[in-house]
Amino acid sequence: MAKMLPRCPVCGQPMKVVQLRCDDDGVTVSGAFEAPAFAYLDEEDTRFIMMFLRTKGNLKEMERLTGIGYFALRGRLDKVLEKMGLTPIEDEEEQANSEDVFKLLKEKKITVEEAIAILKKKRGENDGRTSE
Structure with missing residues (x-):
């Protein structure tokens, strides 16, 4: 079985699988298939x-x-x-929480001081420390 080339050897862009074939009965399926992360x-x-x-x-x-x-x-x-193109869940949650604070700040629902306090508190919680 040949190993799949996930990236183009010329330009480095992700490649697509365009054909699958069953060796037992010769059935071939064509299309554009995503390569698995592995x-x-x-x-x-x-x-x-x-x-x-x-x-x-x-x-x-x-x-x-x-x-x-x-x-x-x-x-x-x-x-x-x-x-594999994966982001650790904790990084996604941290980014989403920070984006929420910035969104609230942009919408003028909180002040700059409140945003700073929230971010400091979240950073302290993530490090196991408190901001007090």
């Missing part, structure tokens, strides 16, 4: 994800098994997520 990973990234899944997402266990430091593993995971 298609953007090389063999080493795939092994990393397989170990991540086998350790149930426990980077400390991966650190113990591989001898690679926690922060290096965390950085590797961030790179794999980026290759």
